[in-house]
Amino acid sequence: MTAPVQLEGRHEVKTSKLLTTLGAAGALAGFLIVFVYAWSQPIIQAYKAEQLRLAVQEVLGGPDHFDTLYVYDGALRKELPADVDGAGLEQIFLGYTAEGERVGFAVAYGEPGFQDIVRVIFGYDRGTEALLGMKVLESKETPGLGDKIEKDSSFVNQFSGVLTPLVGVKARESSGDPHEIDMITGATISSRVVIRIINDQIERLGPLMDAYTGQVARADTGGVR
Amino acid sequence: MSPRDTTPQGDFFRGVWKENPVLIQMLGLCPALAVTNTVENSLWMGLATFFVLTGSSFIVSLVKKLIPGEVRIPTFILIIATFVTVADMSLEAIVPTVHKQLGAFVALIVVNCMILSRQEAFASKRPLGRSMLDAFGSGLGFMIALIMMGAVREVLGQGTLMNFRVIPGHFEPWVIFILPPGGFLTLGFWLLFLNWWQKLRRERARVRAWPDGVAAPVEGRAA
Numbered sequence: 001m002t003a004p005v006q007l008e009g010r011h012e013v014k015t016s017k018l019l020t021t022l023g024a025a026g027a028l029a030g031f032l033i034v035f036v037y038a039w040s041q042p043i044i045q046a047y048k049a050e051q052l053r054l055a056v057q058e059v060l061g062g063p064d065h066f067d068t069l070y071v072y073d074g075a076l077r078k079e080l081p082a083d084v085d086g087a088g089l090e091q092i093f094l095g096y097t098a099e100g101e102r103v104g105f106a107v108a109y110g111e112p113g114f115q116d117i118v119r120v121i122f123g124y125d126r127g128t129e130a131l132l133g134m135k136v137l138e139s140k141e142t143p144g145l146g147d148k149i150e151k152d153s154s155f156v157n158q159f160s161g162v163l164t165p166l167v168g169v170k171a172r173e174s175s176g177d178p179h180e181i182d183m184i185t186g187a188t189i190s191s192r193v194v195i196r197i198i199n200d201q202i203e204r205l206g207p208l209m210d211a212y213t214g215q216v217a218r219a220d221t222g223g224v225r
Numbered sequence: 226m227s228p229r230d231t232t233p234q235g236d237f238f239r240g241v242w243k244e245n246p247v248l249i250q251m252l253g254l255c256p257a258l259a260v261t262n263t264v265e266n267s268l269w270m271g272l273a274t275f276f277v278l279t280g281s282s283f284i285v286s287l288v289k290k291l292i293p294g295e296v297r298i299p300t301f302i303l304i305i306a307t308f309v310t311v312a313d314m315s316l317e318a319i320v321p322t323v324h325k326q327l328g329a330f331v332a333l334i335v336v337n338c339m340i341l342s343r344q345e346a347f348a349s350k351r352p353l354g355r356s357m358l359d360a361f362g363s364g365l366g367f368m369i370a371l372i373m374m375g376a377v378r379e380v381l382g383q384g385t386l387m388n389f390r391v392i393p394g395h396f397e398p399w400v401i402f403i404l405p406p407g408g409f410l411t412l413g414f415w416l417l418f419l420n421w422w423q424k425l426r427r428e429r430a431r432v433r434a435w436p437d438g439v440a441a442p443v444e445g446r447a448a
Contacts, residue, residue, distance in 0.1 A: 013293045021292055025300050029307035036311045040318035047321050140328060142404065 051137070052121075056093045056106045059123035059133035061160075063095030063103040069212065071205070076212040092205065094212075095123070104132050105209055109201050113193045116140040118149070122159065122198050126209045131166075134159035134194065146190035155184055155191070164202050168195045236355050240343075240363030247370035247412075248419055252339035257371055258408035260330045264387050267375030269323045271368030273312045273331055278340050278367075280308040282348040282360035289349045301344040302335070309335040339367060377411045378402045 056066055069076040071090040080086050095103035105126060110119030118139045123132030136150035148155060163178045168191055171182045183191035231239075246252045256274070261267045284304050285292075292300050313331045317324040324331065334340070343363055348356040379385055382402030384392040392398075401407045 013295055018293055018296050022296055022299060022303070025303050029303055032307055033310050033314075036314050040314040043318040044314075044321070047318075138325075145400070 052108070055108070055121045055135050055137060056095070056123075059106050059121050059135050060093070060095035060103050061123065061132050064098040066093045066095040066103075066106070069094055071208065074208075076208045102127075105205075107201050107205060108137060109197050110138065111193055111197050111200075113139065114141050114146050114187075114189045118190065118193050118197070120194055120197055122201075124164070124202060124209075126206065129164050131159050131162050131164060131198070134198070136194070139190075141187070141190045145184075146187045148184045148187055149190045149194050152184060155182070158182060159198075165199045166195045168192055231355075233355065233358055236347075236358040237362040240359060240361075241366040241369070245366040245370055246339040246363055247367060248373075248415065250339070252342065253337045253367060254412070255333060256330050256337065257374060258405065258412065260327050261371050261374035261378055261408060261411075262382060262403040263326075263379045264372060264375040265323065266326050267371035268368070269316065269320060270327060270330065271364075271371045273316060273327075274334055274337065274340070274367055275364035276312050277305060277308040277334050277337075278343060278364045279357065279360040280311075281305045281340060281344055282356045283353070285344045285348040286351065286353045286356035292349075297349060298341075298345070301341060301349070305340055305344070306335045339363065373415060374408065374411050377414070378407055382407060 057063065060066065067078055069078055069092050070080055070086050071092065072080060072084065076092065080089075092108075093106040095106065097103055103125070104123050106121055106123050108119065108121040110117045112118070116139075118141065119137040120134055121137055122134040124130075125132055134156060136156075139147060139150055141147045141149060150156065158181050162181060165179065166181050167177065167179045168183045169175070169180050171185055174180055174182050181191070181195055183195075240246065242249075244250055247254065247257045253274070256270050260270050281301070281304050285301060309332060312334065313324075316327070316331060343360060347359045351359070376386060379387075380391060381399050382404075384390055384394075384396050384398045399407075402411065
């Protein structure tokens, strides 16, 4: 049932016409958006996967290949039960040399920074408890200040070889301790976020890494090069 | 000037300069201040806005007789939002690094009042061809303004232009120009310069129109 809409000084417009107009416009808009979504999503997902693969290679110092491990049921698993979809599970990566020796784990995680979520990936050798490298995957920190956590090579390079747990110190107060990271002047919050993410994740995932005794991956058994 | 007095050239060039959305009408200032820290960002934001404006004007002008006046604004917004969503997803697929830099401001094109105003004031009342000329002009004018902002901010804030170093390495960039306050400063300087330049042009034209020995009328009074 449609009631006419009466506006002063205007002719009558049936409610059904208004609904039809907006309904048709919405349907056409939806169709166009779905069409573009179907075209763009595979490209976007492929780009993100490639960026993650490159980041894993970078923070692990160029391993021969690596495995993707899922955090499932309180443990790291290379393979999941048939009824579990790995897409929604947290993933970490385990790199290997060509001889099958473990290089280290790569962990990606994000936490709120100064402006928005800062998401980093770091490589970690559980045996020596040293970091292998760090890369910022996502950040909207202040240009020229906070964004130095990804653009300032002198800050980023410190994360290669430093021992964990990390200790952030002001640049002029460094004592040479192998756990120390010189924070960026003017971007203390952003620097601390990176350090906190790494320390927290190692504390959380360290026992799982120790417990993981998965078979050494070979390139022909699922390892990603 | 009533809408009927416009010419096709006038419809196009009005938005490019005479009624430039940013520099004259002061519309769309949110992206103009927020994402113009480099020329590349400015260019892509300008292109995205150009696409949304021309696409929306095309559809609105095409179906204007089918849209009841009572729901015209919701319908315009729906059409604009559709093109913004398409632009957002397309940018993420084609230039993901730029999309990351632009952040939420691509999605916020939907609330750019410059676009809605062109639909309400022009595309919903004029033929398709004229509407497209108006959209091309306004879109181009918006893009030009963003690039003007981006060029100044990138050179002074980073010492580069289109990622090429144009200022010697020993120059310490003025970081403030790539921060939000730098957007306000740059816009202010551009408006100051353009107003001064236009005033200068008007005075020169007045001097030419009133030869020596004849007093020109004082501005603001009846001749």
